[in-house]
Structure formats: structure tokens, C-alpha cells
Amino acid sequence: MTKPIGVIDSGVGGLTVARELMRQLPQETFIYLGDTLRCPYGPRSEQEVRAFTWQMVNFLLEKNIKMLVVACNTATAYTLNELQEKLSIPVIGVIEPGARAAIKVSQNKRIGVIGTEGTIRSRAYPNALKSIDSSIRVNDLACPPFVPMVEEGMLTGPEAEGVVERTLSPLKKMNHIDTLILGCTHYPLIKDLVQNEMGSHIQVISSGEETAREASLILAYNNLLEKNAEAPVHEFYTTGDMEKFRLVANSWFDEPVRILRPVELHHVQSSAM
Template sequence: MNKPIGVMDSGVGGLTVVKEIIRQMPDEEILYFGDIKRCPYGEKSLEEVRKYTIEVADYLVANGVKMVVVACNTATAAALDILEERYDVPVVGVIEPGARSAIQSSTNRKVIVLATRGTVNSGAYKNAIINLNKNFQVESLACPKFVPLVEEMRYKDRVISRIVVHQTLKELYRSEADTVILGCTHYPLLAMEIQDYFGDSKKVIDSGYETARDVSAILTYQKARSESRDDVCHTILVHGDTERFEYILKDWLPFTLYEIKEIEL
């Protein structure tokens, strides 16, 4: 079924999930929606995030996607259950895959979740992990400076990134947790600095790999995988300024064909 997979995020962070989907399923076309104009979602109220998430998902479904991937942890926590009831196409979030990955990774059953305030306040990761294994201990920390660092395209400045990471994570440096979940799809762009800060004492993971595996499994089960082809071109829809998308696409997906369209909702 050569329909696109719809992927949505509040900004550029969801491209980290797109990268993994393309790596695992190179024949699949992506229709991506970045809601730059209203980013970041993590500092907004639950009602606002739910409203924005439904608007964006409605747009993707109206444009014929065969699946919606909510590549935003805050939006997943706020609205995944609503979207699952709202559409006939499957909807995949990033929290459940991230929780599974953390459980597989940890040896001492102690996990740290780094996320936006919205995701932390929702308790979504802690609930997902405990529901899978009640013996786990979960610490959560809101990292409000991380998303602006990425969205303002300053994440490539390693000096600034290291300073922000150190200031944000210093209270967790001596934590006994052996696994750190990057509970926001923007954070993998800071993964090197976060891993360097914790050193060998903790494994840093993101949910992109597991999310892509879920996407592949669902499409395979539904016999909805795209046919093999050499001309896959992805579409990047931007609600707002396209400049930061151009910058990160060149850095993050350098060998991928795509076109960018600036739109209004």
C-alpha cells in the first residue's frame, strides 16, 4: 500500500524518529508535520496540547496517511488514547516503545526519564514502565532548556550544549539508575553530550528504534507495507518557518530525498 506514513511533532525533534523509520523501512514514504509555530508543546497546558495534537493528526489523516506516528512524547501522553478512538488508521506513540526499551536495557531496575514538563507531569513514562514491570523504580526530570536549544539550532555548539546539559542534569549525576530514557524526540540531538556527562555509569536510550519496530510490525501484520521502489520522496509540512528544518534535515538526513512545504492550519 503506497500511502505515506504520517509523522507529527511540535517541531524538528520527530525527525529523529523519521530517521529510524527510513533506516528500517526505506521503501516507505513519510508525510511529516512539524508544528513549529506552537512549539514547544511541553510547556503548554494539557488542554492546549490535546487540541493541537488532534488538529495536526486530523490534517494528516485527511491527507491520506495509512498510519499516524505521534513522534512527540508530550502529545502522546496528552492525546494518544483519543486519537486511537478517533481514526480508522493505526496510531503509534513513542512512550510505550521507550518504556519497553528501558526495561530491556536496565539491569538494576532503576531508570531516569528526561522529558518536558508536560510529559513529566503526566506520569506517562512511569506508569508505562510500572505497568510492564512493577519492580522498577523511576525518577523523572523536566529539562525545559533542551527543546529550545535544538529548535534554535544551537545544539551543534558543543560548548553551549555541554553547559546546558551539566546545569540541567547535575542533581542526577550520582543517581543509582543505570538507564536514562530520552523522553522527548528532540533530546537525541543532544544524546552525545548527555551520554558523555553520565559516562559509563548509565546507558542513554531513545525510543526511535523501538517505535520504528512497532510501525514495521503493524504495517506488516496489516499487509500495508509499501512496494519496493527507488523513487521515494518524503514531504515535510511546516506550520511556521522552514529554516530550522532545512538545517536539521541536511545534518540529520543528508542522503534523503524530500520537499518542504510551509503551510497554515
Template sequence: MDRPIGVIDSGVGGLTVLHELKRQLPKERFIYLGDTLRCPYGSKSDQEVQQYTWEMVHYLIQFDIKVLVVACNTATALVLDQLKENLSIPVIGVIEPGARAAIKSTETNHVAIIGTENTVNSQAYDLALRNIKPNINTTSVSCPEFVPLIESGRFVESDAIDVVERSLASIKEVYDIDTLILGCTHYPIIQPLIEQVVGDQMTVLSSAIETGSEVSTVLTFYNLHQSQTVDETSLEPVILTTGSLHVFERIKEEIFQLKSASLKQISLI
């Protein structure tokens, strides 16, 4: 079925999911939309997050997408159920895949979650973890400085480690946490800094790998895999953003090697 898979995020963070989707599903076409202009979503009201998410979805629907991947933890926490109820295509979020990965990883039965204020306040990860394993212990901490650090490109500067140290100080004080969920798809971009701060005693997990596996399963279940032979040049993802192209261009090339991906600025308003 020669229809693209749509991926949405509040900014550049969802490129971590897109990168993994491309790795696991090399024959599929992808169209990505990052709402950088209104990022971060983590401190917005529930109503704003719902409105912005639906605006992104309505924009991508015009491309006849066959699956929607919500590569934003805040939107997954606040809007996923609405999307599933109202769209006629499969919709996949990033929280349940991340929770499953953490359950597989932890040996001490204590998992930490870091995310935006909205994601942490929603307790979406805590609920997802306890739905799988009711007696799991969780510690959730919001890191509101992380997304602006990444979206601005300042994460490569020397003082970025200070921001990470300050944000994760309370987690480091809990002795038995052995697994840390990056509850925002922006955070894997600074995963080396996070791992440096928390040390070897914690396994740091992104939900991208598990999300890729779930998308593959859904494509198989609904018989939606790419069935036609297509020119490889048409498989390069289309990346759309509502904001500046500069940070997107830099991150997509330097971190994700998406050098030939088409990048375009669009308006949702």
C-alpha cells in the same frame, strides 16, 4: 498499499523518529508535520496540546495516510488514547516502545526519564515501565531548556554543555541509575552532549528504534506494507512545518542526511 505513513511532532525532534523509520522501512513513503510555530508543547496546557495535535492530524488525513506515528512524547502522553479511539487507522506513540527498550537495558532496575514538563508530570513513562515491570525504580526530571535550545539551533554553541550539565545535575547524584530514557524526540539531537554529561555508567536510550520496529510490526499485522513498485524519487519524505524553514533545513541535512527531502511551510490556522 501505496499510501504514506504520517508522522507528527511539535517541531524538529520527530526527525529522529523519521530517520529511523526510513532506515527500517526503506520502501515506504512518509509525510512529516512539525508544528514549529507553536513549539514547545511541553509547557502548554493539556487543552492546547490536544487542540494542536488534532489540528496536525486533520491536516495529514487529507493525504490518505495509512498509519499515524505520534513522534512527540507530550502528545503521546496526553492525546494518544483519544487518537486511537477516534481514528480508523493504526496510531503509534513513542512512550511504550521507549519503556520496553529501557526494561531490556537496565541491570540495576533503576531508570531515569528526562522530558518536557507535561510528559514528566503525566507520569506516562513511569506507568508504562511499571505496566511491564511493577517493581522498577524510576526517577523523572523535566528539562524545559532543551527544546528551545534545539529549535533555535543553539545546541552547537559552546555554552550548550552548561545547559545540559545544569539540567541533569540531580540525575547524576543518584548512584544506581544505569539507564536514561530521552523522553522527548528532540533530545537525541543533543544525545552526544547528554552522554558526555552522564558518563559511561548510563545507557542513554531514544525510543526511535523501538518505534520503528513497532511500526513495521503493525504494517505486517494489518497487511499495509508498500506492495507496489515505486520510483525511488517518490520515496523521499515530504517534510512540512508551521514555522521557519531555516532550522529544519539545517537539521535535516547536517544531522539526518535528508538532503533531497521536500520541505514546505504550511499553516494550520
């Protein structure tokens, strides 16, 4: 029987991960849940992020998912270990895939990380990098203006360039990194701006592509790959405004997003909390 893969995010940013998952795993069925109503998670407390994440997870567990992808860096930082311990299905976050990809490409072992306040404060990226190679030096930087900018659709132009330039300047001054991890799923949408600002000698890692690659391996490793090659039908859920979510989703996917139902998470049981 075909079982879906669950993808959760604080809002629309995780759609960049979902898009890569669907591209690299075109035979798999995905259920996406974005907590748009309570986005962004970045400035929230750990307690809040954990509570909201468990609500999303419990909603998806009722859909009989075979794997869970936490497509939000903040939620990954605060809940991944707990989810991996408590759930019987494989759980993948977006932080370790980005860390491993950076280790693969970095030649000088100096790696930059940009993300939300929550992600940077959690030290999840430095911990992930140093658990594999303690000699790696990490320069990280919280970039609070980036998520609102992307959510407003300000992805190009002089104003966006100015925001990126001002925000990244502390990182640019410490000009020793050769690799930069986009530690927030919104950032791939301004990847070109970041690349231009940092310079072409910096390798920029998008967590979405890397997470999809690792999800593919974990599915194969657990013998969970879908054998049926028929075109799957995905489901997208949002806690916020449906039309707004549909507009964003349709602008990011080649095909129109077909199914979209609102869900009120506070009505969902959260027994696993």
C-alpha cells in the same frame, strides 16, 4: 496502492524519529508535519496540546495515511489513548517504545527519564513502565533548557556541556539508575553530551530508533508493509518558516529534503476533535 505513513511533531525534533523511520523502513512513504509555529508544546496546557494535535491529525487523515506516528513525547503523553480509540488506523507514540526498550536493557529495574515539563508532569513514562512491571523504580526529571538549546543549534562545546551538567545534576545525585530514556525527540541530538555527563555505565535509550522498530512490527502485524521497492518520495510540511525548517531538515538528512509546503492549520477542518 501506496499509502503514506503520517508523522506529526511539535516542530523539528520529530525529524530524528522520521529519519530513523526512513532508515529502518526504506520502502515506505512518509508525510511529516511539524507545528514549528506553535513549538514548543512542553510548557503548554493539556487542552492546547490536544487541540493542536487533532488539527495536525486531521490534516494528515485527508492525505489518506495508513498509520500515524506521534513523534512528540508531549503530544503522545496527552493524546495517544484518545487517538488510538478514535482512529481506525494504527497509531504509535514515542513513549511506549522507549519504555519497552528500557525494560529490555535495564538489569537493576531502576530507570531514569528526562523530558519536557509536560511529559514529566503527565507521568506517561512511569505509567508505561509500571504497567508492564510494577516493581520498576523510575527517577524522572524535567529538563526545560534542552529544547531551546537544541533549537538554537547549540549541540556541542563548553556552554552546552555546562547546561547539560547543571540540568542533570539532580538525576546524577540519585546515582542508582542503569538506564536513561531520552523522553524528548530533541534530546538524541545531545545524546553524547548526556552520555558523557551520566557516565558510560548508563545505557541511554533514544526513542526514535525504538519507535521506528515498533512501527515496523505494527506495519507487519497489520499486513501494511509496502511491497513496492521503488524509492519513495516523502513530503515535509511545517506551520512555521519554510526556509528555517528546510535548513534544519537538510542538516539532519543525508539527502536534501525535496518537498516542503507551508500549511495553515487553523484552515484545516477539525471535525474529529
